[in-house]
Amino acid sequence: MDISKEYYTTLKNNLEKVFERVENAVLRSKRRLEEVKILGASKKQSPEKIQVLYDLGIRLFGENYVQEAEKKISALEGLSIEWHLIGRLQTNKVKKALKLFNVLETIDRIELAVEIEKRLKDSEKKIPVFIEVNIGEEETKAGVGPKDLFKFCEELSQFSHLEVRGLMCLPPYEENPEKVRPFFARMRSLFEKVKPLFGPNFKELSMGTSHDFEVALEEGATLIRLGTILFGQRV
Numbered sequence: 001m002d003i004s005k006e007y008y009t010t011l012k013n014n015l016e017k018v019f020e021r022v023e024n025a026v027l028r029s030k031r032r033l034e035e036v037k038i039l040g041a042s043k044k045q046s047p048e049k050i051q052v053l054y055d056l057g058i059r060l061f062g063e064n065y066v067q068e069a070e071k072k073i074s075a076l077e078g079l080s081i082e083w084h085l086i087g088r089l090q091t092n093k094v095k096k097a098l099k100l101f102n103v104l105e106t107i108d109r110i111e112l113a114v115e116i117e118k119r120l121k122d123s124e125k126k127i128p129v130f131i132e133v134n135i136g137e138e139e140t141k142a143g144v145g146p147k148d149l150f151k152f153c154e155e156l157s158q159f160s161h162l163e164v165r166g167l168m169c170l171p172p173y174e175e176n177p178e179k180v181r182p183f184f185a186r187m188r189s190l191f192e193k194v195k196p197l198f199g200p201n202f203k204e205l206s207m208g209t210s211h212d213f214e215v216a217l218e219e220g221a222t223l224i225r226l227g228t229i230l231f232g233q234r235v
């Protein structure tokens with residue numbers, strides 16, 4: 001049997017359940033469904049599964065590692081996927097990342113902006129980016145600390161080849177997703193605080209994973225990054 005047919009039923013089911021939960025969360029918070037995008041977090045998932053989710057209507061996919069992404073993006077060439085980088089970006093991978101990805105979600109240091117600026121200086125291109133916030137102030141996680149965010153944004157707004165579209169975070173893991181709510185709420189208030197520094201395209205709040213996307217949506221997420229709940233376990 002065709003491998004993608006085998007996946008089709010499972011992934012369609014997964015997606016239908018997710019849609020229902022997203023709709024309910026959006027309704028509960030009196031928001032509009034059009035404000036919300038689902039990104040398939042596809043690290044360690046096969047191109048076949050990505051293709052199936054694409055056929056089911058998903059257009060945004062996020063990869064964590066530049067090398068892994070390179071293979072998949074070329075395997076899926078021709079599909080109109082908006083590829084997001086959602087893992088840490090090393091400075092020496094900026095050049096490659098600019099070729100592969102449509103959006104870089106993990107800008108967390110000025111050094112990266114300097115490198116992007118250097119790589120794009122002879123072009124008209126502006127790369128859409130999100131700023132990653134270390135909302136739980138965890139030592140093991142990347143991102144700009146909440147207290148440093150305003151100053152960081154002021155500096156970042158000076159770069160002409162970056163279009164800052166929003167904020168992104170991966171909050172501390174909590175068994176009970178309700179415990180993550182304060183972090184999402186704080187992201188929302190940081191978002192409002194720095195918004196005036198950027199243009200009209202600053203409107204994304206990328207937060208929420210399989211485990212806590214409903215809470216994230218209730219607190220204002222515009223983009224949820226779903227891995228296992230859509231694709232099944234990573235291999």
Ligand SMILES: *Cc1c(COP(=O)(O)O)cnc(C)c1O
Pocket residue numbers: 041043064086087170208209210211225226227228229
């Ligand atoms: C893996 C990953 C996700 C998705 O996590 P799941 O728990 O599988 O939904 C979302 N965001 C980032 C940054 C990730 O690395």
